[in-house]
Amino acid sequence: MILMATEDVLSIRDWVRVATDFISENTIGMSRHWEYTDSVSYFLMEFIMCVMVFGGIMTTLLVLLWMERKLLGRFMDRRGARTSLRSLWVGENGVTAGEWWNQLPFGTGVPVGMLNKFLNEVAGNDHELEVVSRVKNRSYHGVWWLLPGFFQNLADGMKFLTKEHMVPEKADRYVFEIAPFLIIATTVMCFTFIPLSPNFYSNDSEMSILFLMAVFSVAPLGVFFAGWSSNNKYTLLGGIRSAAQLTAYEIPLLVTVLSVVVLSGSFNLIEVIEFQADSGVWNIFLLPLGGVLFLVVMVAEVERIPFDMPEAEAELVEGWWTEYGGMRWGLMFASEYLRTYAACLLFAHFFLGGWEAPLEDTIPYIHYVPHILWVFLKAWFMFIFFVWFRAALHRVRTDQILEFGWRWLLPLSLVNLAMATALRLWVYDGINGEWPLLIPILITSISLALFILLSVDEDPEALEAQTRPFSVQTVDVASPGQHRE
Amino acid sequence: MAYHKHATPNFRNLIVRPMWITLKAALRTIPIIGRSKFLQSHGTSKPYHGQETNLLSDAEREMYTAQAHPVIGQTYAPDRETTELFPHFERPVTVMYPYERLEEMEPWLFVPGNYNGRIGVIWETCTACKACVRICPNDCLHMETETRVNVLDMTEEGDEHHGFGVELEVGGIAARRLEGSEEAAANFQLSTAHEAPPEEYEFGEVINLTGDTISVRWNASGTVEDVEAGDVVGAEVDIVSGRIDLGRCMFCGLCMESCPFNSFFMTNEYDGMSGFTREDLWFEADRTRVLPVQHAEAVDIELAKRADQARKKAEKAAAKAAKSEA
Numbered sequence: 087m088i089l090m091a092t093e094d095v096l097s098i099r100d101w102v103r104v105a106t107d108f109i110s111e112n113t114i115g116m117s118r119h120w121e122y123t124d125s126v127s128y129f130l131m132e133f134i135m136c137v138m139v140f141g142g143i144m145t146t147l148l149v150l151l152w153m154e155r156k157l158l159g160r161f162m163d164r165r166g167a168r169t170s171l172r173s174l175w176v177g178e179n180g181v182t183a184g185e186w187w188n189q190l191p192f193g194t195g196v197p198v199g200m201l202n203k204f205l206n207e208v209a210g211n212d213h214e215l216e217v218v219s220r221v222k223n224r225s226y227h228g229v230w231w232l233l234p235g236f237f238q239n240l241a242d243g244m245k246f247l248t249k250e251h252m253v254p255e256k257a258d259r260y261v262f263e264i265a266p267f268l269i270i271a272t273t274v275m276c277f278t279f280i281p282l283s284p285n286f287y288s289n290d291s292e293m294s295i296l297f298l299m300a301v302f303s304v305a306p307l308g309v310f311f312a313g314w315s316s317n318n319k320y321t322l323l324g325g326i327r328s329a330a331q332l333t334a335y336e337i338p339l340l341v342t343v344l345s346v347v348v349l350s351g352s353f354n355l356i357e358v359i360e361f362q363a364d365s366g367v368w369n370i371f372l373l374p375l376g377g378v379l380f381l382v383v384m385v386a387e388v389e390r391i392p393f394d395m396p397e398a399e400a401e402l403v404e405g406w407w408t409e410y411g412g413m414r415w416g417l418m419f420a421s422e423y424l425r426t427y428a429a430c431l432l433f434a435h436f437f438l439g440g441w442e443a444p445l446e447d448t449i450p451y452i453h454y455v456p457h458i459l460w461v462f463l464k465a466w467f468m469f470i471f472f473v474w475f476r477a478a479l480h481r482v483r484t485d486q487i488l489e490f491g492w493r494w495l496l497p498l499s500l501v502n503l504a505m506a507t508a509l510r511l512w513v514y515d516g517i518n519g520e521w522p523l524l525i526p527i528l529i530t531s532i533s534l535a536l537f538i539l540l541s542v543d544e545d546p547e548a549l550e551a552q553t554r555p556f557s558v559q560t561v562d563v564a565s566p567g568q569h570r571e
Numbered sequence: 572m573a574y575h576k577h578a579t580p581n582f583r584n585l586i587v588r589p590m591w592i593t594l595k596a597a598l599r600t601i602p603i604i605g606r607s608k609f610l611q612s613h614g615t616s617k618p619y620h621g622q623e624t625n626l627l628s629d630a631e632r633e634m635y636t637a638q639a640h641p642v643i644g645q646t647y648a649p650d651r652e653t654t655e656l657f658p659h660f661e662r663p664v665t666v667m668y669p670y671e672r673l674e675e676m677e678p679w680l681f682v683p684g685n686y687n688g689r690i691g692v693i694w695e696t697c698t699a700c701k702a703c704v705r706i707c708p709n710d711c712l713h714m715e716t717e718t719r720v721n722v723l724d725m726t727e728e729g730d731e732h733h734g735f736g737v738e739l740e741v742g743g744i745a746a747r748r749l750e751g752s753e754e755a756a757a758n759f760q761l762s763t764a765h766e767a768p769p770e771e772y773e774f775g776e777v778i779n780l781t782g783d784t785i786s787v788r789w790n791a792s793g794t795v796e797d798v799e800a801g802d803v804v805g806a807e808v809d810i811v812s813g814r815i816d817l818g819r820c821m822f823c824g825l826c827m828e829s830c831p832f833n834s835f836f837m838t839n840e841y842d843g844m845s846g847f848t849r850e851d852l853w854f855e856a857d858r859t860r861v862l863p864v865q866h867a868e869a870v871d872i873e874l875a876k877r878a879d880q881a882r883k884k885a886e887k888a889a890a891k892a893a894k895s896e897a
Contacts, residue, residue, distance in 0.1 A: 160596070162596070477593045478589040478594075479586065479589060479590070540583075
């Protein structure tokens with residue numbers, strides 16, 4: 087059996103539908119309200135799918151945070167301490183963190199204590215050296231150091247949950263409280279319209295991209311609310327910067343998305359993915375410029391380095407969220423990463439063929455890999471770029487960000503839109519459904535050549551006139567006790 | 572404006588190069604790929620940011636590559652450590668200094684010769700002029716000297732070694748036994764005394780040696796007196812203790828510069844400058860000792876200088892003697 091692009095070995099939505107049909111037929115269907123059976127079943131299925139999608143996103147968000155920690159250290163050649171939740175159950179030197187489970191009431195901590203004992207036996211530190219060494223990034227690190235770092239995020243979450251919620255005395259209280267809700271709610275709502283696989287999505291609407299972009303663009307308002315209402319000059323500066331930057335980058339973002347929409351001929355995200363699967367070529371090979379633009383603009387939209395002026399730690403304490411603490415801060419932090427995650431997923435869907443496996447028609451039996459895996463793999467792969475930018479590039483000044491946005495990204499996105507339109511009108515509409523391979527190969531090779539040309543670009547005059555600003559001294563091996571004049 | 576080729580603000584230097592460098596750094600941490608020659612800076616002809624270096628001499632480089640020294644193939648840290656579970660994942664480890672030494676781990680890192688390290692004194696050529704003590708801004712040098720008669724001069728007249736101690740010379744120090752000093756010394760009980768032992772000698776500067784008598788300006792009174800040659804003996808300034816408080820030292824090296832006799836050094840050694848108490852940092856003379864063989868050059872210079880002075884003096888004396896004979 088050869089599965090079509092829209093089919094999946096994991097047809098989760100169908101299974102849920104079967105389950106909800108069964109449930110509603112055996113409950114509502116038996117009652118006098120039997121005519122609402124289908125509606126109740128559909129509502130149940132949508133509800134369960136929403137919860138499952140949200141749960142899947144929130145669970146795999148931990149992967150993103152874990153990647154950020156691990157990758158950044160490797161990119162920056164600075165792998166640091168890996169303390170984690172493990173310290174709660176392992177403790178140091180067999181002390182087991184004060185045996186806190188004995189403080190729990192009614193002996194509920196006994197299984198925790200037993201678990202601790204077991205874990206200590208399996209992967210515990212039998213020597214203080216391991217803990218000290220792990221903290222100091224030195225010497226022997228015990229047997230488990232790869233996995234536990236993953237749960238550092240859980241430990242952070244527990245910390246945020248237990249922290250006190252404080253509102254500054256002279257803050258605009260209502261706006262201050264509303265802002266996180268606005269940011270977090272709209273961020274979470276984005277995932278309503280992002281499918282994770284052909285059978286794992288919560289919504290399949292005709293205008294999903296439009297709605298998605300609209301929802302995605304509400305958060306800057308919340309950011310400005312937060313910056314203004316905190317009654318703090320740093321937050322205000324951060325909020326103003328954020329507002330200027332995000333509104334400036336909305337336009338190239340929308341135009342770039344529009345180019346994808348024009349090329350694929352649909353505002354439905356699922357249809358965009360199906361277009362790439364059916365026409366045989368991923369959009370990145372047709373619109374490489376669009377892919378680069380989308381990535382750059384998204385880095386600015388989620389306020390990550392190099393475009394993180396709104397929360398520049400060096401000058402504004404923590405930017406527009408300086409005054410927030412506790413779980414509100416934690417959730418806004420999470421929503422920051424959720425927006426990044428959404429950006430990665432959207433890149434995968436717009437440009438990397440969504441859930442379609444690479445070389446799906448060429449590699450045998452690759453259809454049987456669950457499609458949701460490809461979506462996550464592509465999104466995580468795109469997140470590598472976000473971390474990479476963060477490790478490599480420096481923070482850009484606010485006016486340079488805006489100048490870059492208005493003077494470069496906006497015209498380039500218009501060029502990209504024109505290219506997409508030309509491709510759609512004069513190439514795709516003249517053929518029957520599949521791109522001839524010549525077109526993506528030509529476009530990709532020309533783009534690569536341009537990139538290489540740009541990369542080796544140097545100013546020959548400056549090179550000729552260059553003087554070494556540093557002195558070069560030949561160093562000999564020193565003999566102890568000999569002083570050179 | 573002329574830019575260095577790595578400082579020109581273009582796409583290559585602002586975006587491509589940093590991303591390339593970080594990518595290489597990340598790839599280096601991957602077990603097998605990271606070992607590839609392409610990512611390694613060691614073993615290439617331009618290991619230092621694309622520039623040539625000549626930190627190791629050829630002989631040393633051969634030596635280290637021949638023994639498969641642990642530093643060969645390391646990625647970015649002085650030493651590498653692995654875990655039991657993942658022996659291919661490496662991580663840096665601090666040099667455990669007293670037991671391992673940096674110059675053994677990383678032979679291309681050395682202590683520069685002009686590094687101001689532990690203080691060292693060639694006590695053999697020190698003349699106790701105290702120039703270093705006077706110039707020390709932190710007052711961390713302590714040198715105690717004492718004017719005293721050489722033991723050989725304190726012997727009875729007619730004794731075998733009598734008179735071989737210090738020669739009397741103009742500008743030198745003359746000592747005369749105080750009246751009743753022998754009696755006072757005999758009565759002095761060290762175990763019950765609450766004061767310093769009584770002085771046995773008074774000291775003065777020799778002004779004139781030419782006649783039968785010797786003109787001496789006594790230090791205590793300041794008066795010049797002609798004394799019989801047999802009444803005085805020569806004396807000298809001896810170092811009683813030389814202590815350096817390294818806890819106060821800021822290693823400015825002014826003491827080294829002020830020394831007119833090439834005897835005072837800031838060595839480039841960094842060991843042995845720690846202790847568990849403050850008192851451990853009070854270096855007595857024996858801990859600041861530098862052997863003349865290690866500073867043969869400086870000792871040679873100083874000895875040549877002194878020999879030159881002695882030769883000039885002898886020539887002068889000979890000329891004077893010839894003149895007086897004539």
